[in-house]
Amino acid sequence: MNDGYDSYRAIDLDTQVSCASPYQLVLVLFDGLLDELSRARGHIETRHYDLKGQSLEKCMNIINALNSTLDHEQGGELVISLSRLYDYCLHRLVEVSASLSISGIDEVMHLLEQIREGWEGVNVARS
Template structure:
């Protein structure tokens, strides 16, 4: 409840909404990748702290972001790049589920590596 009344959190949410509204598709993907990396770090912390409810919510956010990224792919016209990204997102989603079931933060490291590599690729588009 305190977080809902926190002016800084309200500012951050408004700022993120404004950035998302003004973003082109490439910027949106980068924002989603950054958000995914931040949420992965939170999920890891929840696993280490044995905060299982928070871990579940956090990993569900991660899975939702991965599915969102995957849904943005144009598999018909995107060629090999889109197909490879689809495979990476599918792998990441499976790893996230595995991490959740096993309550094992080490399962997240492969996802972090994949998403960092994808993020680096998107950076090179500019």
């Protein structure tokens, strides 16, 4: 039943990525990250802990990817602060995995939504 939807999402993602600027790619990553965090939250609520683990692992991989693309040589204090924030989000997700804390996921989602808004502003300014 979900196979059709998953196939559609994969095609849609392929289309977005193939046409995206570097700034738009970051937004695509953030959108995927926020969607997966929402799924992880739902898995905790429905006590599907094996799926929660898979979702949180995906989230941590995306955050690590975002963190690894930061330009530490050119970015200055902003990049250092952003890297620290990504590290904090990773730490919180590890805690969430053990504690099953919905408020922990909500906190991480709120922080990442704010960062995403900032990237969206950069993307609009560059357009």
